[in-house]
Amino acid sequence: MRVLIVSSPGIGHVFPMVSLAWAVRAAGHDVLVATTGQALAAADAGLHTVDIAPGFSFETNMRDAAARHPHLMALARGGLTDPRQVVELFGVVTRPLVPAVLAAAERWRPDLIVHSPTDGGALLAAARLGVPVVHHGFGFFSAGPVAQAMRENMADVYAEHGLTSGATRSVTLDVAPPSMLAEPDDFGWAMRYVPYNGGGVLPDWLAQDTGGRPRIAVTLGTVAPRVTGLGPVERLLAVAPRVDAEFVLALGGADLSGFGELPANVHAVDWIPLGPLASTCAAVIHHGGAGTTLTVLDAGVPQLVLPSGADRHINARAVAARGAGLAATDEDLDVALVEQLLGDDKLRTAAQEVRAEMAAMPAPATLVPRLVELAG
Structure with a gap:
């Protein structure tokens, strides 16, 4: 099995997927991480990683987004209170990366795509290749509704690529403890959160x-x-x-x-x-x-x-x-x-x-x- 892991360009989005990537690799399957920016730190976890947008700067991207969408940036600084606001903000970040995600997926031809739910490119890639997709949570809101909201947010991008629907098979994977998970997804899988915060020699x-x-x-x-x-x-x-x-x-x-x-x-x-x-x-x-x-x-x-x-x-x-x-x-x-x-x-x-x-x-x-x- 070939698994493509697609992450938004942030450490906090890719690190929660490291433990699953390790488990898949340890079982003898192939894993490739496609991301950019700070999330390239996945390579330090021993994972094969490709930079889909060399030179990408999260800070520059956010400054440009702030100029175009000042209300979103003010909302981000003040604090998002709803998962749909998270999608609205990260839709601005992920849209420019969609062509690169599609290209990486088409080159590698995975059997399964796992992605952070705030990354919209993986949804399009799964739909185009006809492979299932796993929405991998990273916080206290269920990944399924977030991924669905991202799909709706990017309806125009789907249309640009001649796609009318998402992946035919999808699963939500949530890592938050059930007693603390907001909007639990009845069709999701629960997975233990195994912390990965980088390696190091302990003092x-x-x-x-x-x-x-x-x-x-x-x-x-x-x-x-x-x-x-x-x-x-x-x-x-x-x-x-x-x-x-x-x-x-x-x-x-x-x-x-x-x-x-x-x-x-x-x-x-x-x-x-x-x-x-x-x-x-x-x-x-x-x-x-x-x-x-x-x-x-x-x-x-x-x-x-x-x-x-x-x-x-x-x-x-x-x-x-x-x-x-x-x-x-x-x-x-x-x-x-x-x-x-x-x-x-x-x-x-x-x-x-x-x-x-x-x-x-x-x-x-x-x-x-x-x-x-x-x-x-």
Whole structure:
């Protein structure tokens, strides 16, 4: 079986598909990832990857889109609240990539296409080649309705290519725990979210005893620091000295020189996979990216979500509604909020319940035979 994985040009969209790609490869099938921009990081996961748009810049694309669709960009910065808004925004991003996706699919001739639901080109490719498509979720809204909304959003592009309908066979694959999934798709498959945040040699201090002092990881993901800046870091640095905890700033090597000398209980790290870090923490404070949120849930620790735009408000609401953490604004960040995050046993209990729920979901390897059957 030949499987083509098509991702929108973002790490947060391609990383959730890595575990399934590994499972398919381990079963002896061929896998190719077709994407561009930051999502080319899939190659670092040992996956064969093609750049469908060399030189593509997400930032440049978004600036151009902002000039043409200012209301969408204002919405993205303020925070999307509905999956259909996500589709409207990413429709602008994926439309220019459709010809490249079609070309890659026609060259490779897959038996099955797996795609992030905000990528519209894969839908056209599956329809043109007559192969089934899997809508692979990456957050807390079901991938099926999102893919259908993308199909409707791109009706004019379908018409341009002489297509009147989508793939004849499709399946939704959702990775969010069922108790937190919005708009569940009755015809979808559930798959356990296996965190992949990049590889790396783990530092010795990660395994060292903290002496009973709780450790709190702070991360803003890969996109937010470039788009909205370092956000709550300054406020956190003012709060940290008054909290009896060790804070780890996992900001991907962001320049912190403007903040002066860090408090004694705060240290910054250049890069470390979030999964291993979160598993040593009592709590995590972050920006609300879907991959970050799911990775922390997999670790079973409470989280404080400070959403900074895009779909992060959707993710923050899901966490707060399940009781596995808190959702707040940057301005809300104070000593009392951090102490609540550390001291509220209900948050920890709910986080551990979600962790158990995720662990009971079907592992990626168990779905491979079903993919083979789907591919026919």
